[in-house]
Amino acid sequence: MTIEKHHSITLDEIVAYEFRCGNPSCGARMMIIAATGASVPGRCPQCGHTWLESSSPEAEAAEKALKQLLQAFANVVRLKRFLGCELYLQLRSSKEGENAERN
Numbered sequence: 073m074t075i076e077k078h079h080s081i082t083l084d085e086i087v088a089y090e091f092r093c094g095n096p097s098c099g100a101r102m103m104i105i106a107a108t109g110a111s112v113p114g115r116c117p118q119c120g121h122t123w124l125e126s127s128s129p130e131a132e133a134a135e136k137a138l139k140q141l142l143q144a145f146a147n148v149v150r151l152k153r154f155l156g157c158e159l160y161l162q163l164r165s166s167k168e169g170e171n172a173e174r175n
């Protein structure tokens with residue numbers, strides 16, 4: 073038998089969004105406080121690697137989806153009293169050792 077642990081959070085428990093640079097030689101992290109709005113940095117503040125671009129329809133769609141997701145989170149938190157349910161995000165527990173590789 074396998075026992076898996078999960079944690080759940082509500083959207084208003086999200087305090088910040090962390091962006092990590094996708095440039096393998098950089099890896100800089102940038103934190104945006106969720107309550108202040110969801111502005112997504114266009115470039116890495118450390119190495120200048122482009123985080124958002126409109127070089128292709130797919131890249132444009134990805135940028136748009138990310139911005140819409142963060143805006144939708146803020147809207148749900150603001151308007152949740154009008155919903156008859158509450159959204160919980162279920163998070164997978166990180167396995168030992170896996171977390172060290174990611175961080």
Ligand SMILES: [Zn+2]
Binds near residue numbers: 116119
């Ligand atoms: Zn970078």
